[in-house]
Amino acid sequence: xxxxxxxxxxxxxxxxxxxxxxxxxxxxxxxxxxxxxxxxxxxxxxxxxxxxxxxxxxxxxxxxxxxxxxxxxxxxxxxxxxxxxxxxxxxxxxxxxxxxxxxxxxxxxxxxxxxxxxxxxxxxxxxxxxxxxxxxxxxxxxxxxxxxxxxxxxxxxxxxxxxxxxxxxxxxxx
Amino acid sequence: xxxxxxxxxxxxxxxxxxxxxxxxxxxxxxxxxxxxxxxxxxxxxxxxxxxxxxxxxxxxxxxxxxxxxxxxxxxxxxxxxxxxxxxxxxxxxxxxxxxxxxxxxxxxxxxxxxxxxxxxxxxxxxxxxxxxxxxxxxxxxxxxxxxxxxxxxxxxxxxxxxxxxxxxxxxxxx
DNA sequence: CTGTGTGTTCAGTTTAGACTGAACGTACTA
DNA sequence: TAGTACGTTCAGTCTAAACTGAACACACAG
Numbered sequence: 001x002x003x004x005x006x007x008x009x010x011x012x013x014x015x016x017x018x019x020x021x022x023x024x025x026x027x028x029x030x031x032x033x034x035x036x037x038x039x040x041x042x043x044x045x046x047x048x049x050x051x052x053x054x055x056x057x058x059x060x061x062x063x064x065x066x067x068x069x070x071x072x073x074x075x076x077x078x079x080x081x082x083x084x085x086x087x088x089x090x091x092x093x094x095x096x097x098x099x100x101x102x103x104x105x106x107x108x109x110x111x112x113x114x115x116x117x118x119x120x121x122x123x124x125x126x127x128x129x130x131x132x133x134x135x136x137x138x139x140x141x142x143x144x145x146x147x148x149x150x151x152x153x154x155x156x157x158x159x160x161x162x163x164x165x166x167x168x169x170x171x172x173x174x
Numbered sequence: 175x176x177x178x179x180x181x182x183x184x185x186x187x188x189x190x191x192x193x194x195x196x197x198x199x200x201x202x203x204x205x206x207x208x209x210x211x212x213x214x215x216x217x218x219x220x221x222x223x224x225x226x227x228x229x230x231x232x233x234x235x236x237x238x239x240x241x242x243x244x245x246x247x248x249x250x251x252x253x254x255x256x257x258x259x260x261x262x263x264x265x266x267x268x269x270x271x272x273x274x275x276x277x278x279x280x281x282x283x284x285x286x287x288x289x290x291x292x293x294x295x296x297x298x299x300x301x302x303x304x305x306x307x308x309x310x311x312x313x314x315x316x317x318x319x320x321x322x323x324x325x326x327x328x329x330x331x332x333x334x335x336x337x338x339x340x341x342x343x344x345x346x347x348x
Numbered sequence: 349c350t351g352t353g354t355g356t357t358c359a360g361t362t363t364a365g366a367c368t369g370a371a372c373g374t375a376c377t378a
Numbered sequence: 379t380a381g382t383a384c385g386t387t388c389a390g391t392c393t394a395a396a397c398t399g400a401a402c403a404c405a406c407a408g
Contacts, residue, residue: 002222016230031318033318033320033323036315036318036319039315040311040312040315043311043315047304047307047308047311048394050226050304051226051304052224052225052226054365054366054367055366056366056367061386065329065330065333066326066329066330068325068326068329069324071385073385074383074384082303082367082368083367083368083369083384084368084369084386085367085368085369085370085385085386085387085388086366086367086368086383087385088385088386088387089366089367089387090386092386096370109375109376109383109384110383110385111384111385115329120332120333120336123336123340124340124343127301130221130224130225135215135223137214137221138214141210141213141214141217144205144207144210145207145210146207149207151242152240152242155239155240155242155289156239156240158294159239159294162294162297165347166297166298166347168347169298169343169344169346169347170343172343172345172346173339173340173342228395228396228397229397230396230397231394245354247354248353249356256397256398257356257358257397257398257399258354258355258395258398258399258400259356259357259358259398259399259400260396260397261355262355262356262357263356263357263396263397265355266355266356283353283354283405283406284354285353285354285355286352
Protein backbone atom coordinates (compact mmCIF):
# COMPACT_ATOMS: atom_id res chain seq x y z
CA UNK A 1 0.00 0.00 0.00
CA UNK A 2 1.52 3.26 -1.17
CA UNK A 3 1.78 6.32 1.04
CA UNK A 4 2.47 8.68 -1.88
CA UNK A 5 0.06 11.61 -2.14
CA UNK A 6 -0.77 13.83 -5.04
CA UNK A 7 -1.56 17.50 -4.70
CA UNK A 8 -5.27 16.96 -4.20
CA UNK A 9 -5.23 13.76 -2.25
CA UNK A 10 -6.74 14.39 1.15
CA UNK A 11 -6.20 12.15 4.14
CA UNK A 12 -8.36 11.71 7.19
CA UNK A 13 -6.01 14.02 9.07
CA UNK A 14 -6.52 16.72 6.47
CA UNK A 15 -10.25 16.60 6.96
CA UNK A 16 -9.66 16.89 10.65
CA UNK A 17 -7.46 19.94 10.09
CA UNK A 18 -9.99 21.55 7.80
CA UNK A 19 -12.78 20.91 10.24
CA UNK A 20 -10.62 22.41 12.96
CA UNK A 21 -10.04 25.58 10.98
CA UNK A 22 -13.71 25.86 10.14
CA UNK A 23 -14.61 25.48 13.80
CA UNK A 24 -12.27 28.20 14.94
CA UNK A 25 -13.56 30.54 12.24
CA UNK A 26 -16.99 29.54 13.37
CA UNK A 27 -16.07 30.53 16.88
CA UNK A 28 -14.53 33.84 15.90
CA UNK A 29 -16.83 35.01 13.16
CA UNK A 30 -19.92 33.07 12.35
CA UNK A 31 -20.91 31.36 15.54
CA UNK A 32 -24.64 30.98 15.20
CA UNK A 33 -26.63 33.62 17.02
CA UNK A 34 -28.54 30.88 18.81
CA UNK A 35 -25.30 29.59 20.29
CA UNK A 36 -24.24 33.09 21.33
CA UNK A 37 -27.60 33.60 22.99
CA UNK A 38 -27.41 30.27 24.76
CA UNK A 39 -23.97 30.95 26.13
CA UNK A 40 -24.84 34.48 27.19
CA UNK A 41 -27.81 33.23 29.19
CA UNK A 42 -25.69 30.65 30.95
CA UNK A 43 -23.01 33.22 31.71
CA UNK A 44 -25.65 35.46 33.24
CA UNK A 45 -26.50 32.56 35.50
CA UNK A 46 -22.90 32.33 36.65
CA UNK A 47 -22.62 36.08 37.18
CA UNK A 48 -25.70 35.96 39.37
CA UNK A 49 -24.26 33.08 41.32
CA UNK A 50 -21.09 35.08 42.02
CA UNK A 51 -23.30 37.84 43.41
CA UNK A 52 -25.02 35.39 45.78
CA UNK A 53 -28.21 35.28 43.71
CA UNK A 54 -29.90 32.10 42.45
CA UNK A 55 -28.44 31.00 39.15
CA UNK A 56 -31.90 30.74 37.61
CA UNK A 57 -32.60 34.39 38.40
CA UNK A 58 -29.55 35.33 36.39
CA UNK A 59 -30.59 33.16 33.47
CA UNK A 60 -34.02 34.78 33.42
CA UNK A 61 -32.38 38.20 33.35
CA UNK A 62 -30.19 37.04 30.47
CA UNK A 63 -33.25 35.85 28.59
CA UNK A 64 -34.95 39.19 29.06
CA UNK A 65 -31.91 41.20 28.04
CA UNK A 66 -31.16 39.17 24.95
CA UNK A 67 -34.65 38.62 23.59
CA UNK A 68 -36.17 41.85 24.91
CA UNK A 69 -39.70 40.59 24.48
CA UNK A 70 -42.51 39.95 26.93
CA UNK A 71 -42.18 36.42 28.23
CA UNK A 72 -45.07 34.49 29.73
CA UNK A 73 -44.61 32.50 32.92
CA UNK A 74 -44.75 29.17 31.15
CA UNK A 75 -42.59 30.30 28.25
CA UNK A 76 -39.84 31.05 30.76
CA UNK A 77 -40.17 27.59 32.29
CA UNK A 78 -40.05 25.95 28.88
CA UNK A 79 -37.27 28.11 27.45
CA UNK A 80 -34.93 27.53 30.39
CA UNK A 81 -36.13 23.98 31.13
CA UNK A 82 -36.91 24.69 34.76
CA UNK A 83 -39.81 23.88 37.05
CA UNK A 84 -42.72 26.28 37.52
CA UNK A 85 -41.77 26.49 41.17
CA UNK A 86 -38.39 27.88 40.23
CA UNK A 87 -39.94 30.32 37.80
CA UNK A 88 -42.27 31.52 40.52
CA UNK A 89 -39.61 32.16 43.12
CA UNK A 90 -36.99 33.70 40.84
CA UNK A 91 -39.52 35.84 39.01
CA UNK A 92 -40.88 37.22 42.27
CA UNK A 93 -37.34 37.88 43.48
CA UNK A 94 -36.48 39.80 40.30
CA UNK A 95 -39.77 41.65 40.47
CA UNK A 96 -39.17 42.62 44.09
CA UNK A 97 -35.71 43.85 43.10
CA UNK A 98 -37.25 45.89 40.30
CA UNK A 99 -35.21 44.20 37.59
CA UNK A 100 -38.23 42.93 35.68
CA UNK A 101 -41.89 43.85 35.85
CA UNK A 102 -45.13 41.97 35.56
CA UNK A 103 -47.31 42.82 32.58
CA UNK A 104 -50.46 41.41 31.04
CA UNK A 105 -51.71 40.55 27.58
CA UNK A 106 -55.41 41.25 26.95
CA UNK A 107 -57.35 38.02 26.64
CA UNK A 108 -54.54 35.96 28.17
CA UNK A 109 -54.74 34.84 31.76
CA UNK A 110 -51.01 34.23 32.05
CA UNK A 111 -48.60 36.62 33.74
CA UNK A 112 -46.11 38.21 31.41
CA UNK A 113 -42.76 39.71 32.31
CA UNK A 114 -40.31 42.10 30.74
CA UNK A 115 -37.23 44.08 31.67
CA UNK A 116 -38.23 47.13 33.67
CA UNK A 117 -36.92 50.46 32.51
CA UNK A 118 -33.70 51.01 34.45
CA UNK A 119 -33.24 47.42 35.59
CA UNK A 120 -29.77 47.89 36.97
CA UNK A 121 -29.91 50.55 39.65
CA UNK A 122 -31.18 47.86 42.00
CA UNK A 123 -27.82 46.19 41.86
CA UNK A 124 -26.21 49.28 43.31
CA UNK A 125 -28.85 49.34 46.01
CA UNK A 126 -28.19 45.69 46.81
CA UNK A 127 -24.47 46.18 47.23
CA UNK A 128 -25.13 49.33 49.20
CA UNK A 129 -27.42 47.51 51.61
CA UNK A 130 -24.88 44.85 52.35
CA UNK A 131 -22.22 47.47 52.96
CA UNK A 132 -24.55 49.45 55.19
CA UNK A 133 -25.40 46.43 57.30
CA UNK A 134 -21.70 45.68 57.77
CA UNK A 135 -21.02 49.31 58.60
CA UNK A 136 -23.76 49.32 61.21
CA UNK A 137 -22.50 46.14 62.83
CA UNK A 138 -18.99 47.52 63.20
CA UNK A 139 -20.25 50.86 64.48
CA UNK A 140 -22.40 49.17 67.12
CA UNK A 141 -19.44 47.07 68.18
CA UNK A 142 -17.26 50.14 68.53
CA UNK A 143 -19.94 51.88 70.58
CA UNK A 144 -20.02 48.89 72.91
CA UNK A 145 -16.26 48.95 73.49
CA UNK A 146 -15.19 51.08 76.49
CA UNK A 147 -13.63 54.41 75.58
CA UNK A 148 -10.32 53.52 77.22
CA UNK A 149 -9.72 50.66 74.81
CA UNK A 150 -8.20 53.10 72.38
CA UNK A 151 -6.54 50.67 70.02
CA UNK A 152 -9.47 48.34 69.62
CA UNK A 153 -11.70 51.31 68.87
CA UNK A 154 -9.20 52.70 66.40
CA UNK A 155 -8.97 49.43 64.47
CA UNK A 156 -12.75 49.19 64.40
CA UNK A 157 -12.89 52.76 63.18
CA UNK A 158 -10.59 51.93 60.28
CA UNK A 159 -12.72 48.96 59.34
CA UNK A 160 -15.79 51.19 59.60
CA UNK A 161 -14.20 53.79 57.36
CA UNK A 162 -13.66 51.22 54.66
CA UNK A 163 -17.37 50.52 54.48
CA UNK A 164 -18.20 54.22 54.62
CA UNK A 165 -15.92 54.73 51.61
CA UNK A 166 -17.52 51.82 49.79
CA UNK A 167 -21.00 53.20 50.40
CA UNK A 168 -19.95 56.62 49.11
CA UNK A 169 -18.40 55.04 46.04
CA UNK A 170 -21.57 53.12 45.30
CA UNK A 171 -23.64 56.27 45.73
CA UNK A 172 -21.43 58.04 43.22
CA UNK A 173 -22.56 55.54 40.58
CA UNK A 174 -26.27 56.30 40.88
CA UNK B 175 -58.21 36.44 96.69
CA UNK B 176 -57.61 40.17 96.53
CA UNK B 177 -56.18 41.83 93.47
CA UNK B 178 -55.34 45.06 95.31
CA UNK B 179 -51.67 46.03 95.20
CA UNK B 180 -49.72 48.40 97.37
CA UNK B 181 -46.98 50.64 95.99
CA UNK B 182 -44.23 48.10 96.57
CA UNK B 183 -46.08 44.88 95.91
CA UNK B 184 -44.49 43.18 92.99
CA UNK B 185 -46.16 40.55 90.86
CA UNK B 186 -44.61 37.92 88.68
CA UNK B 187 -45.25 40.14 85.68
CA UNK B 188 -43.32 42.96 87.34
CA UNK B 189 -40.29 40.78 87.76
CA UNK B 190 -40.53 39.89 84.11
CA UNK B 191 -40.67 43.56 83.22
CA UNK B 192 -37.71 44.41 85.44
CA UNK B 193 -35.66 41.59 84.03
CA UNK B 194 -36.58 42.83 80.57
CA UNK B 195 -35.37 46.34 81.36
CA UNK B 196 -32.17 45.03 82.92
CA UNK B 197 -31.49 42.95 79.86
CA UNK B 198 -31.93 45.86 77.50
CA UNK B 199 -29.60 47.98 79.65
CA UNK B 200 -27.24 45.10 79.61
CA UNK B 201 -27.44 45.10 75.87
CA UNK B 202 -26.96 48.83 75.55
CA UNK B 203 -24.47 49.65 78.28
CA UNK B 204 -22.80 46.94 80.28
CA UNK B 205 -22.54 43.94 77.99
CA UNK B 206 -19.21 42.39 78.85
CA UNK B 207 -16.42 43.16 76.42
CA UNK B 208 -15.85 39.45 75.93
CA UNK B 209 -19.43 39.07 74.72
CA UNK B 210 -19.06 42.07 72.41
CA UNK B 211 -15.90 40.56 70.99
CA UNK B 212 -17.52 37.17 70.52
CA UNK B 213 -20.49 38.61 68.71
CA UNK B 214 -18.36 40.86 66.53
CA UNK B 215 -16.28 37.91 65.38
CA UNK B 216 -19.37 35.91 64.50
CA UNK B 217 -20.86 38.86 62.63
CA UNK B 218 -17.66 39.16 60.62
CA UNK B 219 -18.20 35.53 59.65
CA UNK B 220 -21.66 36.34 58.37
CA UNK B 221 -20.48 39.42 56.49
CA UNK B 222 -17.85 37.31 54.76
CA UNK B 223 -20.45 34.73 53.86
CA UNK B 224 -22.60 37.40 52.23
CA UNK B 225 -19.58 38.38 50.13
CA UNK B 226 -19.13 34.78 48.97
CA UNK B 227 -16.12 34.17 51.19
CA UNK B 228 -15.73 31.30 53.66
CA UNK B 229 -17.28 32.13 57.00
CA UNK B 230 -14.11 31.13 58.82
CA UNK B 231 -12.06 33.64 56.83
CA UNK B 232 -14.36 36.37 58.09
CA UNK B 233 -14.06 35.18 61.68
CA UNK B 234 -10.27 35.23 61.43
CA UNK B 235 -10.42 38.79 60.12
CA UNK B 236 -12.69 39.72 63.01
CA UNK B 237 -10.22 38.20 65.46
CA UNK B 238 -7.36 40.19 63.97
CA UNK B 239 -9.29 43.44 63.92
CA UNK B 240 -10.55 43.15 67.47
CA UNK B 241 -7.48 41.81 69.22
CA UNK B 242 -4.90 43.45 66.96
CA UNK B 243 -2.13 41.17 68.13
CA UNK B 244 0.00 38.63 66.31
CA UNK B 245 -1.78 35.31 66.36
CA UNK B 246 -0.02 31.99 65.91
CA UNK B 247 -1.44 29.34 63.64
CA UNK B 248 -2.53 27.11 66.50
CA UNK B 249 -3.86 29.98 68.61
CA UNK B 250 -6.25 30.78 65.77
CA UNK B 251 -7.40 27.18 65.63
CA UNK B 252 -7.95 27.10 69.37
CA UNK B 253 -9.52 30.51 69.68
CA UNK B 254 -12.10 29.87 66.97
CA UNK B 255 -12.49 26.15 67.66
CA UNK B 256 -11.74 25.12 64.10
CA UNK B 257 -9.57 22.46 62.52
CA UNK B 258 -5.99 23.16 61.47
CA UNK B 259 -7.03 22.37 57.94
CA UNK B 260 -9.51 25.22 58.01
CA UNK B 261 -6.94 27.57 59.50
CA UNK B 262 -4.51 26.65 56.75
CA UNK B 263 -6.89 27.30 53.86
CA UNK B 264 -8.50 30.45 55.21
CA UNK B 265 -5.21 31.92 56.34
CA UNK B 266 -3.64 31.37 52.93
CA UNK B 267 -6.71 32.87 51.27
CA UNK B 268 -6.51 35.99 53.44
CA UNK B 269 -2.77 36.20 52.89
CA UNK B 270 -3.19 35.92 49.12
CA UNK B 271 -5.79 38.67 49.31
CA UNK B 272 -3.39 40.82 51.29
CA UNK B 273 -5.73 41.19 54.25
CA UNK B 274 -3.34 39.62 56.74
CA UNK B 275 0.36 38.91 56.57
CA UNK B 276 2.61 36.14 57.80
CA UNK B 277 5.15 37.09 60.44
CA UNK B 278 7.58 35.22 62.67
CA UNK B 279 8.63 35.24 66.30
CA UNK B 280 12.33 34.59 66.97
CA UNK B 281 12.83 31.22 68.59
CA UNK B 282 9.35 30.06 67.65
CA UNK B 283 8.82 27.75 64.73
CA UNK B 284 5.17 28.59 64.36
CA UNK B 285 3.79 30.94 61.74
CA UNK B 286 2.29 34.10 63.11
CA UNK B 287 -0.25 36.36 61.43
CA UNK B 288 -1.43 39.91 61.81
CA UNK B 289 -3.52 42.46 59.96
CA UNK B 290 -1.54 43.89 57.09
CA UNK B 291 -1.34 47.63 56.83
CA UNK B 292 -4.20 48.65 54.53
CA UNK B 293 -6.13 45.39 54.75
CA UNK B 294 -9.23 46.63 53.01
CA UNK B 295 -8.25 47.83 49.55
CA UNK B 296 -8.34 44.21 48.42
CA UNK B 297 -12.07 44.19 48.91
CA UNK B 298 -12.44 46.90 46.30
CA UNK B 299 -10.20 44.92 43.97
CA UNK B 300 -12.31 41.82 44.49
CA UNK B 301 -15.55 43.55 43.63
CA UNK B 302 -13.85 45.22 40.69
CA UNK B 303 -12.68 41.91 39.31
CA UNK B 304 -16.12 40.39 39.39
CA UNK B 305 -17.55 43.45 37.67
CA UNK B 306 -14.83 43.37 35.06
CA UNK B 307 -15.43 39.73 34.27
CA UNK B 308 -19.13 40.39 33.81
CA UNK B 309 -18.39 43.43 31.66
CA UNK B 310 -16.10 41.40 29.44
CA UNK B 311 -18.65 38.63 29.00
CA UNK B 312 -21.35 41.05 27.93
CA UNK B 313 -18.99 42.90 25.60
CA UNK B 314 -17.93 39.67 23.93
CA UNK B 315 -21.54 38.69 23.48
CA UNK B 316 -22.36 42.02 21.89
CA UNK B 317 -19.39 41.68 19.54
CA UNK B 318 -20.70 38.28 18.47
CA UNK B 319 -24.17 39.61 17.64
CA UNK B 320 -24.58 40.75 13.99
CA UNK B 321 -24.61 44.52 13.50
CA UNK B 322 -28.12 44.47 12.08
CA UNK B 323 -29.60 43.17 15.32
CA UNK B 324 -29.83 46.72 16.57
CA UNK B 325 -32.11 46.18 19.54
CA UNK B 326 -30.29 43.21 20.96
CA UNK B 327 -27.02 45.09 20.75
CA UNK B 328 -28.54 48.14 22.34
CA UNK B 329 -29.87 46.19 25.32
CA UNK B 330 -26.50 44.50 25.74
CA UNK B 331 -24.87 47.91 25.56
CA UNK B 332 -27.06 49.17 28.41
CA UNK B 333 -26.18 46.15 30.52
CA UNK B 334 -22.52 46.72 29.68
CA UNK B 335 -22.77 50.37 30.69
CA UNK B 336 -24.04 49.39 34.09
CA UNK B 337 -20.91 47.40 34.78
CA UNK B 338 -18.71 50.13 33.37
CA UNK B 339 -20.33 52.55 35.79
CA UNK B 340 -19.86 50.14 38.67
CA UNK B 341 -16.19 49.69 37.85
CA UNK B 342 -15.70 53.44 37.72
CA UNK B 343 -17.49 53.86 41.02
CA UNK B 344 -15.29 51.25 42.66
CA UNK B 345 -12.19 52.92 41.27
CA UNK B 346 -13.30 56.21 42.80
CA UNK B 347 -13.06 54.60 46.24
CA UNK B 348 -9.39 53.66 45.96
C1' DC C 349 18.82 7.87 63.91
C1' DT C 350 14.18 8.78 66.63
C1' DG C 351 10.87 11.94 68.43
C1' DT C 352 8.25 16.16 68.44
C1' DG C 353 6.01 20.12 66.52
C1' DT C 354 4.75 22.36 62.42
C1' DG C 355 1.70 23.53 58.06
C1' DT C 356 -0.41 21.39 53.95
C1' DT C 357 -3.16 18.12 51.44
C1' DC C 358 -7.04 15.54 50.36
C1' DA C 359 -10.76 12.21 50.85
C1' DG C 360 -14.83 12.12 53.36
C1' DT C 361 -18.61 14.51 55.94
C1' DT C 362 -21.64 18.06 56.73
C1' DT C 363 -24.40 21.93 55.64
C1' DA C 364 -26.86 25.59 53.28
C1' DG C 365 -29.76 26.65 49.94
C1' DA C 366 -31.10 26.07 45.03
C1' DC C 367 -34.24 23.37 42.63
C1' DT C 368 -38.10 20.08 41.83
C1' DG C 369 -42.77 18.61 41.53
C1' DA C 370 -47.04 17.38 43.59
C1' DA C 371 -50.72 19.50 46.07
C1' DC C 372 -53.20 23.45 46.69
C1' DG C 373 -56.11 27.77 46.12
C1' DT C 374 -57.98 30.83 42.88
C1' DA C 375 -60.16 32.57 38.80
C1' DC C 376 -62.18 32.05 34.62
C1' DT C 377 -65.16 28.98 31.17
C1' DA C 378 -68.80 26.15 29.81
C1' DT D 379 -71.97 22.84 38.94
C1' DA D 380 -67.68 20.65 37.06
C1' DG D 381 -63.61 21.48 34.49
C1' DT D 382 -59.38 23.78 33.12
C1' DA D 383 -55.43 26.80 33.36
C1' DC D 384 -52.86 29.46 36.20
C1' DG D 385 -49.28 30.81 40.02
C1' DT D 386 -47.83 29.71 44.72
C1' DT D 387 -46.32 26.81 48.42
C1' DC D 388 -43.68 23.49 50.72
C1' DA D 389 -41.66 19.07 51.81
C1' DG D 390 -38.22 16.57 49.81
C1' DT D 391 -34.01 16.01 46.78
C1' DC D 392 -29.85 17.34 45.00
C1' DT D 393 -25.54 19.85 44.61
C1' DA D 394 -21.65 22.65 45.52
C1' DA D 395 -18.70 24.24 48.75
C1' DA D 396 -17.20 24.73 53.56
C1' DC D 397 -15.21 22.17 56.97
C1' DT D 398 -12.97 18.22 59.34
C1' DG D 399 -9.30 15.24 60.58
C1' DA D 400 -6.02 11.83 59.52
C1' DA D 401 -2.02 11.16 56.73
C1' DC D 402 1.75 13.34 55.05
C1' DA D 403 6.21 16.00 54.37
C1' DC D 404 9.38 18.89 56.34
C1' DA D 405 12.34 21.01 59.92
C1' DC D 406 14.54 21.00 64.06
C1' DA D 407 16.17 18.85 68.76
C1' DG D 408 17.82 15.23 71.20
